[in-house]
Amino acid sequence: MIGGLMRIVRDVGLAEDMGQEALLAALQQWPETGIPTNPGAWLMTTAKRRAIDYFRHQSMSAAKNEELARTVAVLEQTTPDLAGRLDDPVGDDLLRLIFIACHPVLSRESRAALTLRVVGGLTTSEIARSFLTGEATIAQRIVRAKRTLAEAKIPFEVPRGAELSARLGSVLEVIYLIFNEGYSATAGADLMRTALCEEALRLGRVLAELETAEPEVHGLVALMEIQASRARARVSASGEPILLLDQNRALWDRLLIGRGLAALERAEKLARGKGPYRLQAEIAACHARALRAEDTDWERIMQLYGELVGIMPSPVVELNRAVAVGFARGPEEALKLLEPLQREPSMKNYHLLPSVRGDMLARLGRNAEAAVEFERAAEMTQNAREQKLLRERARKSREAEQGA
Amino acid sequence: MKFMVIVKATKESEAGGLPDPQQMAEMGKFNEELVKAGVLLAAEGLQASSKGARVRFSGGERTVIDGPFAETKELIAGFWLWQVRSLEEAIEWVKRSPFHGETEVEIRQVYELEDFAQVMSPDHLERRKTLESQSWRQQ
Numbered sequence: 149m150i151g152g153l154m155r156i157v158r159d160v161g162l163a164e165d166m167g168q169e170a171l172l173a174a175l176q177q178w179p180e181t182g183i184p185t186n187p188g189a190w191l192m193t194t195a196k197r198r199a200i201d202y203f204r205h206q207s208m209s210a211a212k213n214e215e216l217a218r219t220v221a222v223l224e225q226t227t228p229d230l231a232g233r234l235d236d237p238v239g240d241d242l243l244r245l246i247f248i249a250c251h252p253v254l255s256r257e258s259r260a261a262l263t264l265r266v267v268g269g270l271t272t273s274e275i276a277r278s279f280l281t282g283e284a285t286i287a288q289r290i291v292r293a294k295r296t297l298a299e300a301k302i303p304f305e306v307p308r309g310a311e312l313s314a315r316l317g318s319v320l321e322v323i324y325l326i327f328n329e330g331y332s333a334t335a336g337a338d339l340m341r342t343a344l345c346e347e348a349l350r351l352g353r354v355l356a357e358l359e360t361a362e363p364e365v366h367g368l369v370a371l372m373e374i375q376a377s378r379a380r381a382r383v384s385a386s387g388e389p390i391l392l393l394d395q396n397r398a399l400w401d402r403l404l405i406g407r408g409l410a411a412l413e414r415a416e417k418l419a420r421g422k423g424p425y426r427l428q429a430e431i432a433a434c435h436a437r438a439l440r441a442e443d444t445d446w447e448r449i450m451q452l453y454g455e456l457v458g459i460m461p462s463p464v465v466e467l468n469r470a471v472a473v474g475f476a477r478g479p480e481e482a483l484k485l486l487e488p489l490q491r492e493p494s495m496k497n498y499h500l501l502p503s504v505r506g507d508m509l510a511r512l513g514r515n516a517e518a519a520v521e522f523e524r525a526a527e528m529t530q531n532a533r534e535q536k537l538l539r540e541r542a543r544k545s546r547e548a549e550q551g552a
Numbered sequence: 553m554k555f556m557v558i559v560k561a562t563k564e565s566e567a568g569g570l571p572d573p574q575q576m577a578e579m580g581k582f583n584e585e586l587v588k589a590g591v592l593l594a595a596e597g598l599q600a601s602s603k604g605a606r607v608r609f610s611g612g613e614r615t616v617i618d619g620p621f622a623e624t625k626e627l628i629a630g631f632w633l634w635q636v637r638s639l640e641e642a643i644e645w646v647k648r649s650p651f652h653g654e655t656e657v658e659i660r661q662v663y664e665l666e667d668f669a670q671v672m673s674p675d676h677l678e679r680r681k682t683l684e685s686q687s688w689r690q691q
Contacts, residue, residue: 342664346553346635350590357588403594403633 242267243306243358246351250319253300258293259322260329261286268347278344279329316359320368320425323351327372331379345376356411366415367426373408374432377401388533393441405436424460427452446475463492471504479508499528503538506545515549518542554593554662555634555642561601561627562655566620568600578650590635591645597630625656633662 249263261279264270272290276283307315330344352369359365381399384390412433415426422430431452438444453469466489474482486505495501506521522542526535564571571579586592598604602620621627636642642659649657 343637346637350635353590354588357590407593 240306242354244304246319246355247306247315248297248302248304250315250322251297251300251302252315252318253296253302254293256321256325258289258296259318260325261289262293263322263351264326264344264347265290267351270347274343278341316362316364319355320364323348323355324368324372324425326351327375331375342379345372345379348372349376356414360414361418363415363418363420364423364425366411366418367423367429370408370411370415370429371425371432373404373411374429374436377404377408377436392435393444397439397441400436408436409433422455422459424456427456427459431456444475446472450476463489463495463498467495467498467501467504474504474508474511479511482508483512497528499525499534499538501525502528506538506541510541510545510548513548515545519545519549553636553638553664555636555639556660556662557632557634557642557646558628558658558660559630559632559651560656560658561624561629562653563624565629566600566602566624566627568602575650575652582648582650585648586632586634586645593633593635595630595632598628601627 245267246263249266250259254262257279261275264275264278265272270278272287273283276286279286306312326344327348330341330346330348349369349372352365352372356365356369377400378392378395380401381395381397382390390396408429412426412429415429431449434445434449434452450469450472453465453472457465457469466485470482470485470489473485483505486501486508489495489501502521502525506518506525509515509518509521519542522538522545526538526542529535529538570576583592583595586595600620604619604621606617606619606621608615608617634642634645636645639659639661646657646659651657
């Protein structure tokens with residue numbers, strides 16, 4: 149045990165002290181609680197906890213920065229041991245860890261890597277595989293992240309009050325980033341990438357039990373649960389992506405939808421305004437509730453996008469809103485909303501803008517214009533499959549134009 | 553990965569009796585731990601087989617057989633759906649579940665989309681890009 153501890157604390161004396169303390173704790177507790185199923189693991193976990201406590205205590209003192217780096221190092225070098233993980237009280241320690249790994253002084257990528265390493269217990273090579281990058285890159289990212297945390301003298305604590313909401317935003321962003329990284333992978337993809345989705349969901353669910361009063365945490369969980377519910381329906385047997393409205397809704401995972409709706413209800417009960425995650429979850433829920441695509445409550449979705457634009461203005465959200473307006477109020481209204489987007493510099497090479505415009509024009513029977521838009525969109529995308537699809541639509545529009 | 557953790561029936565569960573308050577409390581506490589660890593997806597207890605039925609298929613014929621069913625040990629009394637990282641983790645959790653006396657709990661892995669990967673097209677990277685670029689529509 150001491151050997152294992154030494155590997156963690158890199159200090160023989162300290163390792164011995166911690167081992168001694170764990171034994172003492174065992175002598176006190178076991179007569180009352182009975183000997184645990186795996187006494188070795190129990191001792192190791194207890195000793196590790198003592199080590200962490202020790203470092204945390206140390207980090208309060210003058211040498212805060214250096215010790216903090218060691219705290220993170222302790223947790224990072226802790227080999228994933230199952231019994232230990234199950235034994236760990238999911239509570240303040242974990243929460244502190246999440247907040248520190250997701251500190252805004254770190255880049256998004258570093259936060260995600262560090263979170264997966266110290267909170268999720270993934271190895272560097274697992275993280276590298278899941279982000280489709282080299283192991284060296286990830287290792288370096290983690291080293292640099294730890295250095296940054298140490299240099300910035302970040303305290304090992306859960307922020308409260310006004311700071312909490314700002315810091316929580318950063319945590320949620322990281323969890324959602326991890327989720328999307330996994331979600332964008334598909335059926336044939338490396339297993340590690342789908343494991344990312346599961347890891348993000350787990351982190352979200354755990355966080356929702358720790359920060360129960362934060363509506364956005366439940367909003368994010370709801371959003372992830374509902375998105376994950378569509379995993380099976382998103383890709384055809386031949387590997388083609390299937391758009392939401394064309395998906396076979398029988399393949400949607402009702403269990404996850406139910407969980408998502410329940411999470412959304414929790415957010416709604418807290419009723420403290422609507423954050424971007426909750427709004428996106430509500431939009432996702434509108435789709436989830438519609439048993440058939442034609443049952444979709446576009447009026448409500450349009451309204452929700454209106455709210456989302458208000459708190460999270462972005463051309464992509466505007467574009468989504470225009471699509472919803474197209475369904476709720478007709479293509480003409482949608483085209484009006486698309487007008488200003490065409491002057492938006494960030495949209496210049498975004499193929500979905502002409503693609504949506506083409507859609508609306510085609511619905512209005514303005515086929516010649518639609519064909520031009522679809523061609524433009526095809527030229528903008530690098531994706532062969534999508535190009536094919538868009539060219540096909542352009543051809544159909546031209547045919548319709550000639551037939552008219 | 554997901555596992556269905558199946559709790560087998562006992563004489564007591566088949567008799568239709570509810571667990572005593574202490575057992576209920578223990579199970580409640582265990583479920584709470586599962587939730588806090590982000591493991592629990594669903595949990596259901598099943599009523600005695602005397603309240604159920606079976607439909608037997610034989611060629612074109614369908615025969616309805618009313619409960620109860622004799623082979624108690626093969627019957628199911630309840631199940632959990634867990635999200636864990638490995639079978640080992642599921643086993644570790646099951647070992648901690650508050651069952652006393654004679655009973656058996658079965659752990660079965662749920663099929664995931666990836667399990668069908670071989671029958672799907674291999675060029676997933678391109679697909680991934682397509683999905684990413686279209687993710688705005690996927691909401």
